[in-house]
Amino acid sequence: GESVGLHLPTLSVQEGDNSIINCAYSNSASDYFIWYKQESGKGPQFIIDIRSNMDKRQGQRVTVLLNKTVKHLSLQIAATQPGDSAVYFCAEIFSGGYQKVTFGTGTKLQVIP
């Protein structure tokens, strides 16, 4: 299940199940969105991106959905694996702002073997 504590919200899923991580963004003028994966002690790693003129984009085992009406972004991971355990951040970019990336609060994904 999903829980929100004092720090990062955590999502726990069984290995093999699908994961859905949600994010609310703030700037309605943002035109580019990215999901990043951050493992402990490392920098963010690009997973998938989507432009504001799209509402869905699929990659390998991952799908990003964008709902501009409610400023909501989600990342779906199919057949979650232990290696997917990490913190996931959504990020929004406003191209008029020199590619400045604004990160969301992050969600910790724990995969239970």
Add this chain to the structure above:
Amino acid sequence: GAVVSQHPSWVICKSGTSVKIECRSLDFQATTMFWYRQFPKQSLMLMATSNEGSKATYEQGVEKDKFLINHASLTLSTLTVTSAHPEDSSFYICSALGLGDQPQHFGDGTRLSIL
């Protein structure tokens, strides 16, 4: 793929010391580099944006005299934390942006611990 290298990856030093962190783009020229700070279990917060050959643009609340940024070449930006104190202890991450329509590439961060 594009690689960004940060050095050092971990540094421990005494209060009052100045610490320099390097960020290098290894296989591409970075027109713009960004410096972020991340506290435990929190998100990345942008500190400043640096463009090669010009002064860095600092985010609100970030002291430019405390966090000196130098982007002297298209492959190197440095962040110097001057007269560091325990409250400066954090995870500092850089990213680099090349030409074209590519997302930022992140380094693996530098963990700074001030005693």
